[in-house]
Amino acid sequence: MTAVLGGCGVVDGIGGSEDVTLRLVAADYGDSAANSSVKYWDTLVDEYEAEHPDVKIDVTVYSWNDVDRKVKEMVDAGHAPDLAQIGAYADYAAKGLLYKAGDLLSIRTQADFVHQLAGAGEVKDVQYGLPFASSTRLLFYNKTLFNKAGLTPPKTWNDLAADAEALKARGVTYPYALPLGPEEAQAETMQWLLSGGGGYTDRVGTYDIDSTENADTLTWLRDELVGKGLTGPVAPGKLDRADAFAAFADGDVGMLNGHPTLMKIATAKGVKVGMVPMPGVDGASDVAMGVADWMMAFRENGHAEQAGDFLDFVYSEKNVLAFSREYDLLPVTNSASEIMSTAQQDADLRPFLKELPLSELYPVGKTSWADVSAHIKQQMGQAVAPGGDPKAVLKRLQGTASAAQGTS
Structure with missing residues (x-):
């Protein structure tokens, strides 16, 4: 499933200013056309572009069966997207292809990530993977x-x-x-x-x-x-x-x-x-299993400033809550987690949210x-x-x- 939401490349704007188009490849969390992630990104991008007329966001959404492979093909061909929201980041980070989180995000955004998830996004103690969606079992x-x-x-x-x-x-x-x-x-x-x-x-x-x-x-x-x-x-x-x-x-x-x-x-x-x-040998297990999907920014096109500003918007409390509630997933930020832990509409997710601070993730780094x-x-x-x-x-x-x- 593919959706192009705006932009047609980098062009010179009126008066010599330069417009920038960011290409984002994302995974589809929906199970039908009615709740496809295309709709989530469409709403988010429309709002962002209205406030940032010099930046266009070109989003392509693929199924989970295809998205990791598609990004790999783009990278191998020398046409990496600016941003990719997929299942794994470590191989790209190890090859020096990704921006560090600190080169992109505001201090406030970076500090808002749930600790366990931010740590899982690190390679050799440097964060490259930005948690985008999480869950526990x-x-x-x-x-x-x-x-x-x-x-x-x-x-x-x-x-x-x-x-x-x-x-x-x-x-x-x-x-x-x-x-x-x-x-x-x-x-x-x-x-x-x-x-x-x-x-x-x-x-x-x-x-x-x-x-x-x-x-x-x-x-x-x-x-x-x-x-x-x-x-x-x-x-x-x-x-x-x-x-x-x-x-x-x-x-x-x-x-x-x-x-x-x-x-x-x-x-x-x-x-x-x-x-x-989860039961354990002598009582409930002390450690839950957590999982996360990842956002990353490729260095190839050099749009760190624009990508970082857009990601600060993506990870705002409002947008993290909207995504988590649409797809019954746990928020990856502390601010959104605090709201979910008390809001009545999120009561069904509280047992999972309670396990997140006790969770251990795959060794994705x-x-x-x-x-x-x-x-x-x-x-x-x-x-x-x-x-x-x-x-x-x-x-x-x-x-x-x-x-x-x-x-x-």
Whole structure:
């Protein structure tokens, strides 16, 4: 999906002044033409251009299936956009192609970013990635199925397994849906690893994928959920997140990890949704999984001043709130988060917002993360399959990550 909202290149204006056109490539967060991100950018750009007649903003919106590839093709061809709002920034930053956040934004805007998100936008302690959208994950459960089975939401792994056993006994198709298929296995995996006291990296940011904690977590999943038939008829390694979400919205899933979009989808289909923090070994997990998408500014065209001014406008409290509310996402700024935490219209997002300060994000500041993530998607389902070897899978992934560590 493409929308050109204004501008036709850099031209000399009347009286010798120079007009500037900024090219922005953005991802589409909508699920139909009615709520396409084209409309969000259209409104925002019209307002900005009315106040800045010497700057035009040319926006192209692509689906998430295409946007990262499109930007890469543009950069490789020597025609980088001025701004890109996509899924990853680290590779471009490592190649020296991006402006630093401090070269673009006002001090007020830069200081307003949520701390965890700003930190995730850094490469070697310098921020290049500007968080644009964020989310956290909670354990979703079907209230109707739980009430019929006389269950309470789980607080520990053993509670979760016991609830899943009870749901299976009542014929629930997916007592716990464990999507470790190629769509987003890295997210489900990370949620579980964090709840087991591990994760993809250690405290200093070095890959620690084959840690004892991670091996113990995957072994528990293999033996206590998958091995006992509590994850449904589709093998976790073949179950994608989208299919798991669809099954939950159809009332066929007792529990699964989800984000705010699932709440909206399931509620629209009449499912009574409950949400609690991810269970841990002995109680609720101390760390939630967070995710973020990124805005970045390329140096190629030299429009730092204009790009920075436009980004200050993009990250204004009003515009951050408008985007977050339109797409059921969490705001990336403290000012917007404070409003959402008390506004009645945002009550459904508060449980996710509460988890954000406790969240840990993917190691997106590493240029190696894209490759490591791809290997996790391919292999993690094998680790928890009956007869699978979690330690062997984690060792292979650690080898992949360590080989790339020196350049990331």
